[in-house]
Structures are given as C-alpha cells and as structure tokens.
Amino acid sequence: MRVPLSWRIWTAWIGCAVAVTIPSSTLALSEEECWAKLQQPNLPRAELVATLRALCTVATTASVAMVEPWLTDPELSHMALYAIHTVASPVVNEVLLRALERSTGVVRAGLIESLGHRRVSQAVPKLAALVSVPSTDVESFTSAALALGCMGGAEAAAALWSAYERTQGGARAVVTEGLLRCIQGTVESGSLTVAREWTRRLEASNPLPHVRASLVRWFLRYGEAADLERTRVRWLGGNPEDVDSVLSSVLDDPSPILPWLVVETENTGLRRQMAAVLTRLGTASAREHLKKLLQDSDPEVRALALRGLSRWSDPAVFTAFEVAWADSNSVVRTAVQESLVGYPSADADTWLIARARPEVAPPLRLWAMGLLGQRATTSAVPALIAGVADSSADIRRAAWTALKTCATAADLDLILGAAPRENGDDLRRFESVLMAVLGLVSTAEVDAAAERITARWKDAPEAVRPVLLRAWRRLGGAVARQALIDLAEQDSAYRGAAGRLLCEWPSSDVFPWLWRAATEHPDPAVRRQAFHAAMRWIPDLPEPEPQKIEQLEQLVSRLESREDRLKWVAAAGRIASPKTLELLLERVDLLSEVADELAAAVADLLEAVGQSSPDLARRAAEVAATRCTDDALRRRLQRWLRGS
Numbered sequence: 001m002r003v004p005l006s007w008r009i010w011t012a013w014i015g016c017a018v019a020v021t022i023p024s025s026t027l028a029l030s031e032e033e034c035w036a037k038l039q040q041p042n043l044p045r046a047e048l049v050a051t052l053r054a055l056c057t058v059a060t061t062a063s064v065a066m067v068e069p070w071l072t073d074p075e076l077s078h079m080a081l082y083a084i085h086t087v088a089s090p091v092v093n094e095v096l097l098r099a100l101e102r103s104t105g106v107v108r109a110g111l112i113e114s115l116g117h118r119r120v121s122q123a124v125p126k127l128a129a130l131v132s133v134p135s136t137d138v139e140s141f142t143s144a145a146l147a148l149g150c151m152g153g154a155e156a157a158a159a160l161w162s163a164y165e166r167t168q169g170g171a172r173a174v175v176t177e178g179l180l181r182c183i184q185g186t187v188e189s190g191s192l193t194v195a196r197e198w199t200r201r202l203e204a205s206n207p208l209p210h211v212r213a214s215l216v217r218w219f220l221r222y223g224e225a226a227d228l229e230r231t232r233v234r235w236l237g238g239n240p241e242d243v244d245s246v247l248s249s250v251l252d253d254p255s256p257i258l259p260w261l262v263v264e265t266e267n268t269g270l271r272r273q274m275a276a277v278l279t280r281l282g283t284a285s286a287r288e289h290l291k292k293l294l295q296d297s298d299p300e301v302r303a304l305a306l307r308g309l310s311r312w313s314d315p316a317v318f319t320a321f322e323v324a325w326a327d328s329n330s331v332v333r334t335a336v337q338e339s340l341v342g343y344p345s346a347d348a349d350t351w352l353i354a355r356a357r358p359e360v361a362p363p364l365r366l367w368a369m370g371l372l373g374q375r376a377t378t379s380a381v382p383a384l385i386a387g388v389a390d391s392s393a394d395i396r397r398a399a400w401t402a403l404k405t406c407a408t409a410a411d412l413d414l415i416l417g418a419a420p421r422e423n424g425d426d427l428r429r430f431e432s433v434l435m436a437v438l439g440l441v442s443t444a445e446v447d448a449a450a451e452r453i454t455a456r457w458k459d460a461p462e463a464v465r466p467v468l469l470r471a472w473r474r475l476g477g478a479v480a481r482q483a484l485i486d487l488a489e490q491d492s493a494y495r496g497a498a499g500r501l502l503c504e505w506p507s508s509d510v511f512p513w514l515w516r517a518a519t520e521h522p523d524p525a526v527r528r529q530a531f532h533a534a535m536r537w538i539p540d541l542p543e544p545e546p547q548k549i550e551q552l553e554q555l556v557s558r559l560e561s562r563e564d565r566l567k568w569v570a571a572a573g574r575i576a577s578p579k580t581l582e583l584l585l586e587r588v589d590l591l592s593e594v595a596d597e598l599a600a601a602v603a604d605l606l607e608a609v610g611q612s613s614p615d616l617a618r619r620a621a622e623v624a625a626t627r628c629t630d631d632a633l634r635r636r637l638q639r640w641l642r643g644s
Helices: 005-021 031-038 045-055 061-072 077-084 090-101 105-118 121-132 138-151 154-166 169-188 192-204 209-222 225-236 240-252 268-281 284-293 299-311 317-324 330-341 347-354 362-375 378-387 393-406 409-417 425-438 443-457 465-475 478-490 495-503 508-520 524-540 545-556 562-572 578-586 592-609 614-627 631-643
Strands: none
Touching: 031 045, 031 061, 045 061, 045 077, 061 077, 061 090, 061 105, 077 105, 090 105, 090 121, 105 121, 105 138, 121 138, 121 154, 138 154, 138 169, 154 169, 169 192, 169 209, 192 209, 209 225, 268 284, 268 299, 284 299, 299 317, 299 330, 317 330, 317 347, 330 362, 347 362, 347 378, 362 378, 362 393, 378 393, 378 409, 393 425, 409 425, 409 443, 425 465, 443 465, 443 478, 465 478, 465 495, 478 495, 478 508, 495 508, 495 524, 508 524, 524 545, 524 562, 545 562, 545 578, 562 578, 562 592, 578 592, 578 614, 592 614, 592 631, 614 631
C-alpha cells in the first residue's frame, strides 16, 4: 500500500532525529520486543518514536490494539499511523474510524488521508459530512475531499459533486482535485463511460484554466469523437488557455490530435503555435506539414517552419534555404542563417561550398561565405582562396573573413600563396588570417612552418615582406630566429625591421646577437634598442652571477641617458648577489640622476643578501637612504637599518 505523502515527510524528519539519539539495535526489534517497550511506563519520547518506527516493519493485526491509544495523540499520531499502515486488515480500518470520531485538526486530517489511501468505504458518509459545508477546519476539509477522490465510487462522487456546486475559490479547487482523482480512478476500474460523463459535466461548469487544461489532456486520451471535435472547435477559437493545453498535450502523445492540428485558419497566432509544436514533434508527418507552412503568408510562420526542418535534418530544407535566402523579410533571412549555422550535418557544408564558388551570383556567394565562416568549415578553404582573388572587393572581404575561422595549420601554403601584391585592406586581412593560422601550428611543426615562410621570402612582393617578418616573430623557434638574424646582419633593406623584432624576442638565445648589435649594428635606433634589450635580459641568462655582473660592468661606460641608467639599475636589482651591491656602491655618483630607483634596487637586494653580507648591506642602505628623495623608500631603508 502506498505511504501517504504526509507520513513520508514526517517520518523522514523523525528518522533523522532518531538516528542521532537511538542505537541502531533499537530499530531492529521483533514485534514482541516492540510491545514490551511500548508497555514500559515513562518511556522517553525519542525511544517511543523509534519503537513505533521499528514496529512498522514487523507489525501484524495483533499490534493494532497496542498502537490505537497513540492514534489521537497530537505529537505521536503520525508515528502510530506509520506503525500500522502496512497491516492489510479490516481491524485497522475499524480502529481508524473510531479514532476519527475522537480527533480534530491535523490529527484528524492524517487519519482521513490514511482512510482515503486504504479506500475504506465505511468512511464515505463521515467524509461526505465534512465536505458538505466548508468549515474553519481547513485541514480536515482538504483531506476529506482528496480522500473521497481516492476512494471513488458513486457515493463518493455524489458527495464531491454536491460540495463542488456549493463551494468557491480555494475550497472549490480542492474539491475539483478530488473529482479529478475520482474520474481517474473510475477509468482505472474500467468504467470509462461514467468517467466521460463526469468529465463532460466538469468541463461544462466553466472550471479554472489549469483544470480546463487537465480536461483537454484527458479528452485527448480518453474522449470520443465528439469530445475531440469539441476540443478542436474550442482550440480554433484561439482561447490562450485552450491553445496551450492542446499544444502541451500533443507533445506528450501526438497520435490522436495530429490529423487536425494543421488547419486552414486566419488566426496568425494560432498558425505560429502550430508551427512551433510541429517543429518540436519531428515526426515524418509533422515535417510534411512544416513544408507546407514554408509558403505561409506570415514570415514568423515561415521562419518557424524553416527552423523546424533544419532541426530534424530533413533533406528538403536545402530547397527551402535556396528560396528563403532571397526572402525580403529579415525574420526569414535570420532564420535561414541561424538554421544553417547550427545545422547538425556536413550536408550543410557541402551545400554552402557549392554556393561559394565563382560561378554563383555574388549575393548568394557572399551569404554562403559568411555562413561558412560561422560554421568554421575547414573543407571550404579552397573555395574561399578562390574568393580572395575575386574582382569584387566585397567578395574578397567576405572570403578573408571566413578564412580566419576556416583555415587550419595545414592550409599555410594556400594562405601564403594567396598573399596580395599591394598594400591595402586585403593585405591587412591577409596578415590577420596568416597570424590566426600560425597560432594553430603545433610546437613540433614550428620550424617546418618557418621554413615555408623562408621559402616564400625571395619571391614575395615588397608589400608582403614586412608581414612575413612579423610571421617569423609570431612563430618563434630556431629557424625563424635565424632567419631574422640573417636579415638583421646581411640585408640592408630589412636589417632595421628585423633588428627591432629581434630586440623584442622573449628568449635568451637572441642575447649573443643583441650583445653584438648593441655596439655594431649600423642602424642607431636598433643599436639603442638592442642595448636596452641586452640589459633587460642579462639577469635571465643561464650563466653564473659573476659573469652577469661582469657584463653589467662592461655596459657602464655606455650609459649616456637617464633611460640607460634606469634600465641598468633595474637589471642590477634583479641579480641577488653581494657583488651587485658593491657594483651599485661603486657607481653611486654616476647614478645620482636616478637616486630613487637606485634606492629601490638596494632595498630589494637587502632582503636577499643582507644576512650573508651584513656590513656591505648596511653601508649600501646608509648611502641609498642619504641620497634618495622618496620618503617611503627612505623609511623602508631606515627600518631595515634599525632592524639590522
């Protein structure tokens, strides 16, 4: 027998509380042991609850009399009901009926619910009396109406119909639920004719919208031809509640309603809702109806039908796409675009590629290229490469834009071969695509990709060569680095551009060239940039600290500007060695222009080497504190001096 919902809620909460305080052994007692415990005087409440709970699994008819006293206890009634709810005996029904006479409020509501679930027909007159007039005892009224619905039968139904006619508002809603239960029970018992009569009677009483929705669903499942036709007529009337009820029902089971779902109607809203439901159904017959709706006068209906066909991968959708892309209505054009972008089959790629070829009319070709880019169709690259050489600027722009998402690292040669010969928008788009493709090159293929760019250098147009320089820099790797070094040292036209890129190269492998370029490069701007880059990277070199400090010393004589001194001090401050402090102290006068930066470098070094060389650190801190003008720095150095 099904456990009433209220019992399940109560016992779940009680079970948690009992589990904390009662040993598990108490929950596995025999029926006789439960009796013995229940007869103990002054038994703690928690243990009493646990014993009733344990009795549930072992109770027989003999336990009913033992439990009866607690059925009317305000605190223990729910546990007493729980203890005997599995006992399938008329004795339980008699005990529940006696307890019903002595109870009120929530306790009586629980007893009524139990009687309803047990379908105790002897309780019908008493429950009928409870629902005859709504009272202040809302719990009993509600439980009685629902229990009568569970019991079913002519007498229970008569009581509910009588209450239905006399009640309003919330009370009527409760009675209606009881009637719906009664109707369903009648169906399950095989009395479908009676159930139809009651359902039609309820429908004729102008029930609330949610009740009418339930009735629509019921008729769609159990109704006769006249019921279906009546529902259809109401649906065609466009009543929002009726429409929603029918459409939600057809999604559950379209078989009884689909033949009359698609109708000729002037109601645009209804046609839109029909199209939406057909889209969700996806059956073969539903798709046939959607194809008809592609010709509808309303653009929203056409758009819904198009989305529906594309959702279910119907091959006919491509014919619809051909027509719809030229539709004058933006709603339909948007639907085509959204449908093709998300189309779940490669058939859409094949269809779009065929419409991106040179022989296709420019408007359709532009449209296809845009969608290929949104779908990131890698197989479309050859067709798009043909597009970047087109005489139409619009076609070229669309092709480059699509290539940015469609091209992969495997298409590098195709992209390089499509490079424009002159400066302009096409060259900028080419560079954007090339950089996107290079970003997809795996680490293992970096050098091979750089070699392909190197092979293009000799025959590349002058406008393209700066792009190839930046492509080497974007790729990285030994081959690209060496190509830039060769240009920086040997090519008078590009030594400056290549040198500037090398100065920005984030690798100590470039340092030997930087060291040479800082003194030997013929371009003064590159010399200065290489000088600064060399100072910046000295601390990161994989060399011993004494060698790094020696390199810094060699650069001292070339500190010509404040910027030079700033970068030199910053580099020195990153080499944590006592010798660095000595070097800074020896150059205090030279660095007086950047005294605050010098003090900051000293303060950082104190944290690293102050413990190992305390005298040197103290002397450096005193000098830096004396010379710096920044109050915060001075206080920091003074705190360190006091602490040392």
